[in-house]
Amino acid sequence: MRGLAILLSFNLVGVGLKEWLHIPMPGNVIGLVLFTIALFAKLVKLEWVEASAQWLTKHMMLFFIPYIVGAMALIPMLGAQLFPIALSVVLGPLLVVAAVGFVTAKLEKPSGREEKLL
Known part of the structure; x- marks a missing residue:
């Protein structure tokens, strides 16, 4: 308690x-x-x-039950906006992963071992 x-x-x-x-x-x-x-x-x-x-x-x-029930009232609106929602759900995380990978690759300093392999 x-x-x-x-x-x-x-x-x-x-x-x-x-x-x-x-x-x-x-x-x-x-x-x-x-x-x-x-x-x-x-x-x-x-x-x-x-x-x-x-x-x-x-x-x-x-704790999520009230939000799920509230979302049920929005189903007609969600249906009308299904394509933009699906696009953002799929492309958003992919763009974030790509951006993080790009920035990490640019900021990462190669070690001596990696240079020998190249």
């Missing part, structure tokens, strides 16, 4: 900071960043939150 209270507290603090400081980032992301900092700074011990985090991860699909 303590672990869940800690996790929810960080989420609440993140949402509060977002509203109070008008930060253009979701409050739950701010809470996660603060929680990560607290873990690395050893202000929060992993043992305190581990069981609650495992339970939340195990039952994560339950």
Whole structure:
């Protein structure tokens, strides 16, 4: 119970900071960043939150049910936009992988062993 209270507290603090400081980032992301900092700074011990985090991860699909049900109402609109959606779902990740590969190849310095092979 303590672990869940800690996790929810960080989420609440993140949402509060977002509203109070008008930060253009979701409050739950701010809470996660603060929680990560607290873990690395050893202000929060992993043992305190581990069981609650495992339970939340195990039952994560339950948290998506409202979004899935909400998406059902959008099926007519999705049908009209099926081609652009499918195109972005397929091409988007392919372009990202290609761009990362290209940048990595340009930034990577060849080692002496690779030069000998060439």
